[in-house]
Amino acid sequence: MDLQKQTVNAGVPLAGKAKTAALLSVLSMGLGxxxxxxxxxxxxxxxxxCIYIYYIxxxxxxxxxxxxTLGDTPTKLKKxxxxxxxxxxxxxxxxxxxxxxxxLFIVILISLYVYNVRDAYRNGxxxxxxxxTRSFLESYSHVTQNSFPVILLSLPMLGVxxxxxxPILFMVLMAFTNYSAPDHIPAKNLVDWVGFETFHxxxxxxxxxxxxxxxxxxxxxxxxxxxxxxxxxxxxVALLIQQKGxxxxxxxRSLFIIPYAIPQFISFLxxxxxxxxxxxxxxxxxxxxxxxxxxxxxxxxxxxVTVILxxxxxxxxxxxxxxxxxxxxxxxxxxxxxxMDGASNLQKFRNITxxxxxxxxxxxxIMQFAGNINNFNVIYLLTKGLPANGDYAFAGSxxxxxxxxxxxxxxxxxxxxxxxxxxxIFIIIAAFSLWNYRRSRSFKEEDMVQ
Amino acid sequence: xxxxxxxxxxxxxxxxLTLIAVACLYPALWIIMSSFKVGDSLFSETLIPSExxxxxxxxLFLVHSDKQIPYATWYWNTLKVAVMSMLLGxxxxxxxxxxxxxxxxxxxxxxxxxLLVLGMFPGFMSMIAVYIMxxxxxxxxxxxxxxxxxxxxxxxxxxxxxxxxxxxxxSVEEAAxxxxxxxxxxxxxxVLPLSKPIITYIALTTFSGAWVDFIFAKLILxxxxxxxxxxxxxxxxxxxxxxxxxxxxAGAVLAALPxxxxxxxxxxxxxxxxxxxxxxx
Numbered sequence: 001m002d003l004q005k006q007t008v009n010a011g012v013p014l015a016g017k018a019k020t021a022a023l024l025s026v027l028s029m030g031l032g033x034x035x036x037x038x039x040x041x042x043x044x045x046x047x048x049x050c051i052y053i054y055y056i057x058x059x060x061x062x063x064x065x066x067x068x069t070l071g072d073t074p075t076k077l078k079k080x081x082x083x084x085x086x087x088x089x090x091x092x093x094x095x096x097x098x099x100x101x102x103x104l105f106i107v108i109l110i111s112l113y114v115y116n117v118r119d120a121y122r123n124g125x126x127x128x129x130x131x132x133t134r135s136f137l138e139s140y141s142h143v144t145q146n147s148f149p150v151i152l153l154s155l156p157m158l159g160v161x162x163x164x165x166x167p168i169l170f171m172v173l174m175a176f177t178n179y180s181a182p183d184h185i186p187a188k189n190l191v192d193w194v195g196f197e198t199f200h201x202x203x204x205x206x207x208x209x210x211x212x213x214x215x216x217x218x219x220x221x222x223x224x225x226x227x228x229x230x231x232x233x234x235x236x237v238a239l240l241i242q243q244k245g246x247x248x249x250x251x252x253r254s255l256f257i258i259p260y261a262i263p264q265f266i267s268f269l270x271x272x273x274x275x276x277x278x279x280x281x282x283x284x285x286x287x288x289x290x291x292x293x294x295x296x297x298x299x300x301x302x303x304x305v306t307v308i309l310x311x312x313x314x315x316x317x318x319x320x321x322x323x324x325x326x327x328x329x330x331x332x333x334x335x336x337x338x339x340m341d342g343a344s345n346l347q348k349f350r351n352i353t354x355x356x357x358x359x360x361x362x363x364x365x366i367m368q369f370a371g372n373i374n375n376f377n378v379i380y381l382l383t384k385g386l387p388a389n390g391d392y393a394f395a396g397s398x399x400x401x402x403x404x405x406x407x408x409x410x411x412x413x414x415x416x417x418x419x420x421x422x423x424x425i426f427i428i429i430a431a432f433s434l435w436n437y438r439r440s441r442s443f444k445e446e447d448m449v450q
Numbered sequence: 451x452x453x454x455x456x457x458x459x460x461x462x463x464x465x466x467l468t469l470i471a472v473a474c475l476y477p478a479l480w481i482i483m484s485s486f487k488v489g490d491s492l493f494s495e496t497l498i499p500s501e502x503x504x505x506x507x508x509x510l511f512l513v514h515s516d517k518q519i520p521y522a523t524w525y526w527n528t529l530k531v532a533v534m535s536m537l538l539g540x541x542x543x544x545x546x547x548x549x550x551x552x553x554x555x556x557x558x559x560x561x562x563x564x565l566l567v568l569g570m571f572p573g574f575m576s577m578i579a580v581y582i583m584x585x586x587x588x589x590x591x592x593x594x595x596x597x598x599x600x601x602x603x604x605x606x607x608x609x610x611x612x613x614x615x616x617x618x619x620x621s622v623e624e625a626a627x628x629x630x631x632x633x634x635x636x637x638x639x640x641v642l643p644l645s646k647p648i649i650t651y652i653a654l655t656t657f658s659g660a661w662v663d664f665i666f667a668k669l670i671l672x673x674x675x676x677x678x679x680x681x682x683x684x685x686x687x688x689x690x691x692x693x694x695x696x697x698x699x700a701g702a703v704l705a706a707l708p709x710x711x712x713x714x715x716x717x718x719x720x721x722x723x724x725x726x727x728x729x730x731x
Contacts, residue, residue, distance in 0.1 A: 149553035263710075266706045426571055
């Protein structure tokens with residue numbers, strides 16, 4: 001092998017092929033491949049480049065300019081002949097989206113270009129060694145064999161790209177514009193870049209700031225309380241079932257899982273009616289016993305208590321199932337040894353059961369916390385964020401950041417504020433989940449089995 | 451502990467268990483009973499109504515001139531969207547999980563972290579953009595758009611499946627490769643048949659996910675006859691809450707049945723799913 005390489009390298013005409021091919025490919029995609037006598041591949045690259053050039057000339061450049069200016073001709077009434085007509089101006093938001101798509105295409109083009117140059121260089125090296133480059137069909141089967149994961153991933157990732165990444169980028173951009181009702185809604189008006197003004201208003205402008213801090217505080221109180229009540233509730237119920245001497249364990253388990261089985265959009269709507277102040281059966285029972293009944297969903301304080309209670313109803317079964325599973329994995333001899341030492345039930349729980357449960361569920365606990373920050377269904381379907389709060393801008397007393405964002409978007413068209421809040425939630429959630437994930441066993445030791 | 455103390459403790463436990471069971475069952479029982487109740491009000495003297503009727507179930511499927519509740523259409527819409535999303539979403543999710551679990555390629559860990567973070571990102575935060583894109587594609591108010599949105603996001607939830615594929619020994623594949631099997635053959639003929647449990651799990655969760663989604667369904671579907679059950683029932687009880695309550699109850703019972711049945715069947719996968727998602731990755 002080495003000998004062959006030396007003799008080949010000694011031949012002058014063969015040297016420098018890699019560099020030439022790479023340079024040609026820098027000049028134009030596909031030229032290096034054609035020089036390497038990989039005609040089909042080269043023509044393919046050339047075609048892609050031509051399509052790109054056509055696209056750049058016809059629309060891409062304009063789209064990029066649009067992304068910067070966000071349009072400069074507003075929709076106006078113009079005199080056409082004798083009549084005034086509404087002449088459509090620039091639509092800032094469409095310009096923004098087209099601009100973003102253009103940017104994405106450029107990123108794809110750049111990576112294709114880099115790939116094209118590297119491919120030309122590599123095949124040039126192969127030729128310098130005097131070997132034959134792959135034919136198109138060989139390349140094709142090589143790609144399908146070695147790039148199998150890429151093929152598998154391409155379609156799902158395209159979906160993620162267009163329906164998750166692109167919208168997120170779009171949302172991030174929106175937070176830096178004044179895209180909001182009533183004065184900056186296309187197509188009637190233009191939208192402009194305003195930098196950090198939205199964030200500044202959110203943090204410092206009186207009404208926005210008081211809403212933001214109020215809602216943020218409640219979101220965190222809610223997430224902590226909801227997570228802990230469901231977690232400890234689940235442990236309690238699981239231990240209750242698993243006690244020695246309790247009969248029909250699986251029957252209890254099946255009964256307790258029922259709340260989890262009912263779709264949330266139904267159970268919350270049921271609860272909302274059950275807890276109706278005037279007609280709801282819960283208050284009817286209270287009145288039957290001569291009590292006043294509680295303003296479950298009508299009073300700001302009680303509404304908060306209610307969402308936490310109702311959430312326990314939905315959330316405890318999940319924790320219960322989880323803890324039941326973990327309890328079966330705790331080695332029995334630990335308890336036997338503890339009993340030999342005369343440990344009480346409480347001591348056994350504190351020193352054996354609970355650490356075991358906590359160890360196995362810590363990551364889930366963190367994810368549930370993150371999930372609760374975004375628990376849209378329980379709030380929106382149960383209270384819609386109500387009761388109203390006079391001090392808040394577009395938010396009610398039980399609104400979480402997410403439901404506030406939803407209302408700002410759908411009901412009030414304050415897109416810039418909604419986007420800014422979205423970014424803040426995203427930072428919180430992303431920090432938690434990444435931290436959690438990097439610590440998890442799977443990320444560090446995933447090659448254990450195999 | 452004395453035997454009297456033990457008996458006390460057990461009795462107390464049974465009382466507690468019974469109370470919890472009542473709390474778990476009551477709302478479900480109440481809605482079922484309400485659906486058989488004569489009349490249409492939320493108010494009821496007793497849990498079990500004195501007179502039972504099937505009229506509300508019949509009403510759901512009858513055509514009314516005074517109110518627009520095309521329940522059968524909503525049901526069919528939901529079923530259509532859920533089944534299509536299940537087929538496509540499961541395929542996408544399995545493809546992603548398989549590629550990430552079984553192959554080592556550049557940028558793999560970055561891709562995993564990215565998917566994880568994106569998966570944590572509540573989908574509806576990006577809904578303005580999705581809305582405008584669908585508007586541009588002329589897809590607003592179609593079920594295809596809903597299926598597209600559910601399917602496009604499915605790769606983000608691949609971690610359970612990835613955890614499962616991680617546990618299939620590499621030797622199985624290597625043996626097949628020695629016999630000259632291609633990647634495609636290995637994927638379709640060897641790995642997928644071995645993965646029936648996880649495919650079932652993903653298919654069923656995807657199905658119920660689409661069945662119960664409220665946020666996107668409400669955003670995308672504008673026309674009443676295009677609504678899914680989640681949107682329809684919400685609007686029903688939101689706008690007619692005091693006058694059409696029993697009708698809502700009947701509608702809710704029928705809407706909950708398939709998903710409740712699925713979940714009871716899925717119970718045994720539940721622990722695996724939850725732990726795999728978090729600890730096994």
